Amino acid sequence: MNLCQLRIGYACINLSLKKKYRTFKLKTIQEKNIEKIREVIEHNIILLGDIIYHNIKDNIYVYRITAELIPFIDNQDMKNIFKEYHILESNKIKGELERIKKWQQEYNLRISMHTSHFTMLASPKEKIIEKSIGELRAQAEFLHQLGGENLVIHIGGAYGNKTETLERFKQTIKNNKDQLDLDLLTVENDDKTYTSKEIVEVCKTLNLKWVYDFHHERCNPSEDTNIVDLLRLHPPSKCHLSSGAIAPNKPQHADFIEKEDIKSLQQQLTLAGINQVDIVFEAKQKDLSIYEIMKPLKNGFWKIKSTQ
Template sequence: MILRFGYVSTALSLWEATPSRTLTFTNWKKQEEASRKEKLYHITEQNLKNTIRILHYNIAHGIELYRMSSSLVPLATHPEVKWDFVTPFGDLFKEIGNLVQKHHLRVSFHPNQYTLFTSPQEHITTNAIIDMTYHYEMFEAMGLHKNASINIHVGGAYGNKEEAIGRFNENFVKLDENIRKQTTLENDDKTYTAEETLRVCEQHGLAFVFDYHHHWANPGEQTVEELLPRIFATWEGTGKPPKFHLSSPKSEKLIRAHADYVEVEFATAFIKALKAYGKSADIMIEAKAKDKAALKIVEELGKLRGFKRINGGAIELK
């Protein structure tokens, strides 16, 4: 049984390597037309090149799980800016895809909380479809669109969960089928519990990403142990182990905020539940210290009895 660990977006150990440089619409609008294009091109190129740097860093450190930044392309979905970001950077997108495929990395995107399908307002759904399409088009440019995933939350409840889930069911199917196939859903820390999110996944044939910290803050009625068989079942047929999210609360008062690192004591119950279930899994570390937090939790777990570190980002459990 293998547990692989990864992190989100930025490798803090690398100097000046953010893949999320951006350009506001206000600043874009102030520029002359030639300058607008130049700035968009420059920032996008830097973000893609930094993503390549990060992937090489991950490969060198044995980190096979990575969530790419959703901000690789500035203003890609703005209605007044929409621009062809694929053609000028085709080689860089392909280089990213080739690295991922050659080294058997697992990558994903996680659009922001405004990408949702439960809103009673039609324009919110329209914008969600535009945003999901943007992420999918990046994966297409990388040649990863049939393998990588785009993870979202169910969305808001708007005072009535059942009605909101009904709207999700109606609105989600408006999304292109190919994009739906690459979509995963995650439980959240305030509204939809793991069991509620699982039901939506099961209805739409989607894989479920279980967030342990969110479950701890918003537990519902079922334990991790009770949920695991259904969680793993949603991943059958994908060719991939289930993906989980793991972080620690920042403090006793800020229980939903993420700490810099993952406390082993907090994570122990979750890790033990996975170990007892006995099947391999991938765990995305959502801590503020990014790659440093992922490497640290692997190092700490590797010191425990029954846990053997097999590379920078993976543990074998016996």
């Protein structure tokens, strides 16, 4: 049996380049400091292009963008500033966005975003749901400009009753189909509350994609479920992988990925009949964690260093 082929990437920060995304406070928007807003957003999008260019040179075709790339993207005053001052229409920004989308198409890059943990479509509070929908809509619009494929969300807390919360989550999405980009929306299993099995059931009902997080499944396993069978019947859109810093089944992420963890995930995917997959390494050492245990092949694929 041929092993599942792995395209490996990482999330948000590139440690090799030693450059950081910038931000500003809400006060900057309230005071309409347009120069500061323009400067920060131009810096961030140019850095995004630099990171993706660096990734391609290093055979990394999978990258998850920070949700903070454009600070306060869903804030109404910020939206008004964008419209009035044409922030995203400057030659610098337009040129960079076009360049990134061209690379995405040329190299079949997997570009995604994980929305904020404050984005809660299952909240019992209507105002939080409204704010969450606004944030997801703004992020989806931006992702489309890059050729992104996944806007990842969690269901969130149980709010005292998991069954009611799951129904509220499903109803929120059904009631807001015209505002949510269901082609991008991708739901992930978490390490405390909602298992892979529960996420798959929700995604089947709503016809959404899902992310399989190997470490979350280990911390919060799907009871009475063979995970290989689940993966075979419902292949994930992509995978996330981290190793436990304290213990294998504890949520906190380690600096690097344990070799046995990537081997175990690859074995699960192989047994499930999945030929290839995109994996985001969620290690604290970001891109450096890839080089630590993986060897590049070509076209974005990698193999475990010890694998012959």
